[in-house]
Amino acid sequence: MGRWxxxxxxxxxxxxxxxxxxxxxxxTTVAEIAERAGVxxxxxxRHFADKREVLFRGDELALLVVDALKSTPADLSPLxxxxxxxxxTASFFDDRxxxxxxxxxxxxxxxxxxxxxxxxxxxxxxxxxxxxxxxGVSDPAAGLSAEAGIAVFKVAFERWLDDRAERSIAVHxxxxxxxxxxxxx
Amino acid sequence: MGRWxxxxxxxxxxxxxxxxxxxxxxxTTVAEIAERAGVxxxxxxRHFADKREVLFRGDELALLVVDALKSTPADLSPLxxxxxxxxxTASFFDDRxxxxxxxxxxxxxxxxxxxxxxxxxxxxxxxxxxxxxxxGVSDPAAGLSAEAGIAVFKVAFERWLDDRAERSIAVHxxxxxxxxxxxxx
Numbered sequence: 448m449g450r451w452x453x454x455x456x457x458x459x460x461x462x463x464x465x466x467x468x469x470x471x472x473x474x475t476t477v478a479e480i481a482e483r484a485g486v487x488x489x490x491x492x493r494h495f496a497d498k499r500e501v502l503f504r505g506d507e508l509a510l511l512v513v514d515a516l517k518s519t520p521a522d523l524s525p526l527x528x529x530x531x532x533x534x535x536t537a538s539f540f541d542d543r544x545x546x547x548x549x550x551x552x553x554x555x556x557x558x559x560x561x562x563x564x565x566x567x568x569x570x571x572x573x574x575x576x577x578x579x580x581x582x583g584v585s586d587p588a589a590g591l592s593a594e595a596g597i598a599v600f601k602v603a604f605e606r607w608l609d610d611r612a613e614r615s616i617a618v619h620x621x622x623x624x625x626x627x628x629x630x631x632x
Numbered sequence: 633m634g635r636w637x638x639x640x641x642x643x644x645x646x647x648x649x650x651x652x653x654x655x656x657x658x659x660t661t662v663a664e665i666a667e668r669a670g671v672x673x674x675x676x677x678r679h680f681a682d683k684r685e686v687l688f689r690g691d692e693l694a695l696l697v698v699d700a701l702k703s704t705p706a707d708l709s710p711l712x713x714x715x716x717x718x719x720x721t722a723s724f725f726d727d728r729x730x731x732x733x734x735x736x737x738x739x740x741x742x743x744x745x746x747x748x749x750x751x752x753x754x755x756x757x758x759x760x761x762x763x764x765x766x767x768g769v770s771d772p773a774a775g776l777s778a779e780a781g782i783a784v785f786k787v788a789f790e791r792w793l794d795d796r797a798e799r800s801i802a803v804h805x806x807x808x809x810x811x812x813x814x815x816x817x
Contacts, residue, residue, distance in 0.1 A: 526815045565750040587787050587808055592815045594783030602775045630711045630777045631816045
């Protein structure tokens with residue numbers, strides 16, 4: 448494989464997911480992932496810090512949400528703004544439901560991956576809280592809206608994965624938000 | 633040290649926390665913790681699975697909350713029941729504020745400990761959701777009430793640690809719950 452490596456990152460992600468599903472996360476090496484993707488190990492480490500990170504795309508999702516949060520209307524309540532920002536991830540998720548299902552079953556089977564997933568969600572909550580404070584929301588409202596928003600996202604994501612009707616994750620986020628409002632009222 | 637080891641568990645916890653604070657978590661060995669506590673390494677491993685677990689007391693807190701949840705009035709809303717169960721941990725926390733502050737600064741300084749802390753909270757949310765389903769609460773209300781309750785607890789716990797007036801964690805839980813209700817209304 449020469450220097451010309453179109454979509455090396457995407458190929459590494461697909462190769463890793465295939466291998467993790469076939470032989471388990473623990474029994475897959477970076478060398479094997481690189482080989483299946485047709486790139487060098489060096490290329491793997493240019494894109495990902497380690498074998499776990501290949502499933503999480505760094506902090507791409509958090510950046511997407513924080514970015515979307517910046518363009519939500521200023522008159523929305525903090526929690527509604529967070530929910531709207533989360534809805535904007537629909538284009539990220541809806542096209543990749545089969546990939547997401549396979550990825551989730553790999554994660555659920557491995558405690559180290561479950562840990563990494565929780566870290567990503569917690570760090571997303573922190574980024575969202577930070578972005579809310581930048582909008583002028585004070586604490587504890589900022590922290591609570593961020594944590595509650597991530598709680599809505601967790602529940603919505605699980606339901607989206609299992610939804611036989613294949614409705615958009617945005618629909619599930621709106622439903623989970625309505626349910627949260629109902630349990631807190 | 634013979635077989636007579638009164639409160640070996642408590643002494644191990646205090647010794648570990650002292651050593652982690654003095655020289656850092658990574659640079660402390662189980663042998664050193666056992667030595668300072670005046671017990672054998674074997675005794676350490678009879679009480680704790682590893683060096684991280686000594687800071688978390690297994691799932692004691694989750695068991696306490698789930699147990700309290702069982703005796704909350706049946707007519708409370710799921711989230712109010714979770715908040716009341718969380719308030720019952722006040723006796724666990726309020727006496728050990730200095731210990732909790734020291735423990736938290738050790739955890740915050742170490743990514744591996746932060747991960748373990750998030751795992752404990754996520755697993756507490758799962759136990760609480762399970763207990764709510766046992767009460768007859770259906771999903772997504774059960775999952776959302778559990779996640780929202782843990783979000784309330786996280787925010788309340790941070791504010792309790794920093795509270796110069798040293799008010800009970802129960803007060804902070806009630807305040808955080810009221811704030812959650814306000815951001816969702």
